[in-house]
Amino acid sequence: MRIDFVIGSMTGGGAERVVSLLAKYFAEKNHEVRIITFYGEDAYDYHPTIKRLRFHKKFILNYATFGGFFSLMKFYLKKKNRPDYVSTHIGMVGYATILPAKLYGIKSVVSEHFNHLHQSVTISKWFLWHVLYRLPDAITVLTKFDLPFFKKINGNTLIMENPSSFTLEENRPEKIQKKILAVGNLDRYVHKGFDNLLDIVYEVFKTHPDWNLQIVGGGESGLKHLIEKTKRLGLENKVEFLGFRKDVKEIMAKSEIYILTSRYEGLPMVLIEAMSQGMACISYDCVSGPSEIIVDGKTGFLVKDQSKEEMILKLKDLITNDQLRKTMMENAVKSLDRFHLDNVGAKWENLLSSLQ
Numbered sequence: 001m002r003i004d005f006v007i008g009s010m011t012g013g014g015a016e017r018v019v020s021l022l023a024k025y026f027a028e029k030n031h032e033v034r035i036i037t038f039y040g041e042d043a044y045d046y047h048p049t050i051k052r053l054r055f056h057k058k059f060i061l062n063y064a065t066f067g068g069f070f071s072l073m074k075f076y077l078k079k080k081n082r083p084d085y086v087s088t089h090i091g092m093v094g095y096a097t098i099l100p101a102k103l104y105g106i107k108s109v110v111s112e113h114f115n116h117l118h119q120s121v122t123i124s125k126w127f128l129w130h131v132l133y134r135l136p137d138a139i140t141v142l143t144k145f146d147l148p149f150f151k152k153i154n155g156n157t158l159i160m161e162n163p164s165s166f167t168l169e170e171n172r173p174e175k176i177q178k179k180i181l182a183v184g185n186l187d188r189y190v191h192k193g194f195d196n197l198l199d200i201v202y203e204v205f206k207t208h209p210d211w212n213l214q215i216v217g218g219g220e221s222g223l224k225h226l227i228e229k230t231k232r233l234g235l236e237n238k239v240e241f242l243g244f245r246k247d248v249k250e251i252m253a254k255s256e257i258y259i260l261t262s263r264y265e266g267l268p269m270v271l272i273e274a275m276s277q278g279m280a281c282i283s284y285d286c287v288s289g290p291s292e293i294i295v296d297g298k299t300g301f302l303v304k305d306q307s308k309e310e311m312i313l314k315l316k317d318l319i320t321n322d323q324l325r326k327t328m329m330e331n332a333v334k335s336l337d338r339f340h341l342d343n344v345g346a347k348w349e350n351l352l353s354s355l356q
Contacts, residue, residue, distance in 0.1 A: 001352060002032040002083040006072075006097050007090055009040030012218055012244045013185060014162070014269045015090050015113040020044040021163050022087070025345035034083065038068045038096070043244065068096030076104045085352050088136075089113065091128060098132045107355045108136040111160065115288045116149050118264035129153060137355045142267035145288035158351070162269040163344035164336070166249050166276040178211045179255040180315070181279070183248060183270045184262075186215070186222030186241070193261030193284070194226055196308060200261070202233045203312045208319050209238075216251060218244035252277035256325060257318050263306065265289035272339045275299065275332035280318050280325040284311065293339075299332040 003026055005019045019035065027033045027047035034051040046052065055071035076082050088097040088110040101108035110133065119125060133139060133153045140160035141150055151157040180201065184192035194215065201213045213235075215226070223241055230239050245251065248270075252258070258274035260283035267289050274281050275293070281300035283290040284307075294300040301314045318325055337343060 001026070001085060003085045003087060003352070004034045004036055004083040005087045005089065006036045006068075006093060007088075008068075008093055009037050010035065010042045010044055011040045012043040014266075015111075016043065017269060018111075018113070018162050019089050020046065021165050021341055022345065022348060023047070023050050024165075025163075025341055025348070029345075029349070032083075036072075038071070038093075043246075065092050065095035068093065069100065072096055072100040073103075076100050076106070082106055085109065085355070087111065091119070092124070094128050094132055094136075095124075098135050102135050107352070109138045109140060109351065109355075110136045111140045112146065112150065112266070113142065114266045115143070115264050116146050117287060138351060140351075143288040143292055146266075160347060160351070161339055161344055162267050162272065163341040164269065164272045164276055164339045165341045166252075166273045177254050177256070180211060180213045180257045180259055181216070181252065181255040181274070182213070182259050182261070183216040183274075186217045186219030186226060188219070189222045189226055191263060192217075193263050193306075194222070195229065196306070197259065197261045198226065198229050198233060198235065198239065200259075200308055200311050200315065201238065202235060204315050204319070205235070205238050207316065211319060213239045214242055214251070214255070215239065216242045216245050216248060248273070249277060252279055255279060257282065257315070259315065260284065260290060261311070262286055262289075267292060272336060276336055276339075278329045278333060280328045281332065282311070282314055282318060295331075295335070298328070299335050300328055 005023050007019050010016050023033050023035055024047050027049045034053055036053045038055055082104055083106060085107045086097050086101045088094050091112055094110050098108060130153060139150050139154045139157040141147055147159055182197060189195055230236055252274050258279040258281045260268055260271055264286050271281060271283060271293050283294060283302060284305050285291055285302040286305050291302060294302050296302040303311045303314050
């Protein structure tokens with residue numbers, strides 16, 4: 001197979017991580033893989049056989065959509081440049097890929113990475129979903145919640161889980177740090193609920209001063225806002241901002257509790273990765289995502305959506321009950337087979353093969 005993975009950029013983020021993993025999987029299966037972007041710097045390393053194409057020319061309009069459209073139309077004009085499949089990631093990039101794929105006879109799969117209810121439905125978004133999404137050979141979504149909405153538009157819509165390449169850390173450190181960990185783009189702190197997270201740990205640390213919070217993620221404007229709030233709450237010595245990191249797996253392996261405070265999600269890949277590293281996980285039960293990963297009380301805690309009071313109580317339970325954390329860690333690891341890269345990659349291979 002010749003496969004082009006197309007996404008706006010490969011800067012840090014969940015969808016970008018998915019693309020890097022899927023590209024790796026197909027490259028290791030000896031398929032011809034290219035990753036195409038329209039702006040930004042790369043935050044990932046790639047399999048040596050993967051080809052990187054950067055159509056990063058600025059355009060009078062949005063160059064990740066309209067500029068990308070003209071770049072791909074020109075590139076695919078030559079038959080030798082056409083792949084067998086175009087895999088599009090992050091919805092609006094569909095403006096760049098769907099029509100060129102259709103016009104040049106390339107099989108096309110578009111992947112939605114977000115809960116459809118929490119996306120602003122502008123005219124351009126409405127046209128993308130209700131007109132252009134009828135054209136691809138398949139649409140993939142992350143959750144059962146999103147499946148009916150997109151299946152009405154494109155009958156060949158199916159659930160495709162986010163993959164995790166993390167394997168269980170068999171040699172976890174004997175002395176785990178008393179750390180609560182959160183990961184996400186700081187510039188999206190409202191989406192990720194990091195503003196509320198600081199309020200939550202402020203209350204928890206009053207009775208558990210030996211614990212600390214680490215937040216992994218880039219984003220300059222968000223960092224400035226969160227640092228200011230940290231200072232107002234007097235948490236300067238209790239909260240550590242680590243920036244964007246490539247060693248998240250190692251950080252998770254040394255930490256006890258993972259907390260997800262998002263106001264909405266698709267299927268949070270980072271939650272899967274935290275569970276794979278034997279972390280006890282606690283998450284808001286937002287509209288979609290966490291409930292398809294965590295079995296409440298068994299593999300982690302699901303907390304009433306955006307209830308700070310319940311989150312504080314459940315987080316204190318995890319901190320004080322060592323056996324509860326250990327049991328949840330063990331159960332979580334056993335529940336993750338369907339998210340393993342080999343299993344998700346095989347589903348992708350079957351999907352693409354079925355489109356021929």
